[in-house]
Amino acid sequence: MAIINMKNVDFVRNQQYILKNINWTVDKNEHWAILGLNGSGKSSLLKLIMAENWKTTGDLTVLGTRFGIDRIPELRAKIGIVGSFIAERFRPDIIAENLVLTGRYNSSMLYRAFSETDLDDARSLMHQIGAAPLIGRIYGTLSQGEKQLLLIARSLILQPQILILDEATSGLDLFAKARLLEQLHHITQLENGPTLLYITHHPDEITPDFQKVMLLRQGQIVRSGTPHELLTETVLSDFYQMPVTVNIVNNSYFVLPKKS
Numbered sequence: 001m002a003i004i005n006m007k008n009v010d011f012v013r014n015q016q017y018i019l020k021n022i023n024w025t026v027d028k029n030e031h032w033a034i035l036g037l038n039g040s041g042k043s044s045l046l047k048l049i050m051a052e053n054w055k056t057t058g059d060l061t062v063l064g065t066r067f068g069i070d071r072i073p074e075l076r077a078k079i080g081i082v083g084s085f086i087a088e089r090f091r092p093d094i095i096a097e098n099l100v101l102t103g104r105y106n107s108s109m110l111y112r113a114f115s116e117t118d119l120d121d122a123r124s125l126m127h128q129i130g131a132a133p134l135i136g137r138i139y140g141t142l143s144q145g146e147k148q149l150l151l152i153a154r155s156l157i158l159q160p161q162i163l164i165l166d167e168a169t170s171g172l173d174l175f176a177k178a179r180l181l182e183q184l185h186h187i188t189q190l191e192n193g194p195t196l197l198y199i200t201h202h203p204d205e206i207t208p209d210f211q212k213v214m215l216l217r218q219g220q221i222v223r224s225g226t227p228h229e230l231l232t233e234t235v236l237s238d239f240y241q242m243p244v245t246v247n248i249v250n251n252s253y254f255v256l257p258k259k260s
């Protein structure tokens, strides 16, 4: 069964199409990278999947949940999310492991009573993903890279079936970015690990862990296919509507505007 199935999905706001005629199927363990310029609709697409946005027309099924028919809260618990719009929701004085634990309740604060054992679960997850040095630290004092690592731990606490990363490397230095991509590689190796949906502006982040790429422009899927098929000068120049060069270094695709 497909993890995500969208048929003729439109998302309209203020009489404008934000997403138009989206047809997209994601199969289990098929990790996708989504490329698009600013305002192309990437975050809107992911918010549809998370039921933060509500489609205007079309059929949308995520993990067997049919939108408009089945209950949504159970679905949300199966989707992990890392991105700036989540990062901004936490109080700066929350302790790192408490923040990780909020993932269990899909909230930004710990509203319910929790035990030391619950916190130990959060700490053990932090150990697993290399975030142990952050135990006991205050969120507001962490660097961008440290915050991102914490959000990854938080997103994994419910063992999600889908993990969404929305510009997860923004603000990370070269090495923190490489570490994050390495973390993602480990996640793809987990038995019963989540399917990754990775939004980026940077083709060099589309590692061999991603089998599929979607090119999104002005709310429409221009093309989807394998990185090998799509990350070429011809396809990307057509997609960006500007000439670009593509250099492949150590299996990474570096795309630059072509000099005239």
Ligand SMILES: Nc1ncnc2c1ncn2[C@@H]1O[C@H](COP(=O)(O)OP(=O)(O)OP(=O)(O)O)[C@@H](O)[C@H]1O
Pocket: 013, 014, 018, 036, 037, 038, 039, 040, 041, 042, 043, 044, 045
């Ligand atoms: N709820 C909404 N109401 C009105 N307009 C919206 C709404 N959500 C998104 N938009 C508009 O839809 C367009 C796509 O926005 P979206 O955030 O999905 O783009 P994006 O590809 O993620 O962009 P970026 O790379 O800049 O984050 C933008 O022009 C945005 O202003």
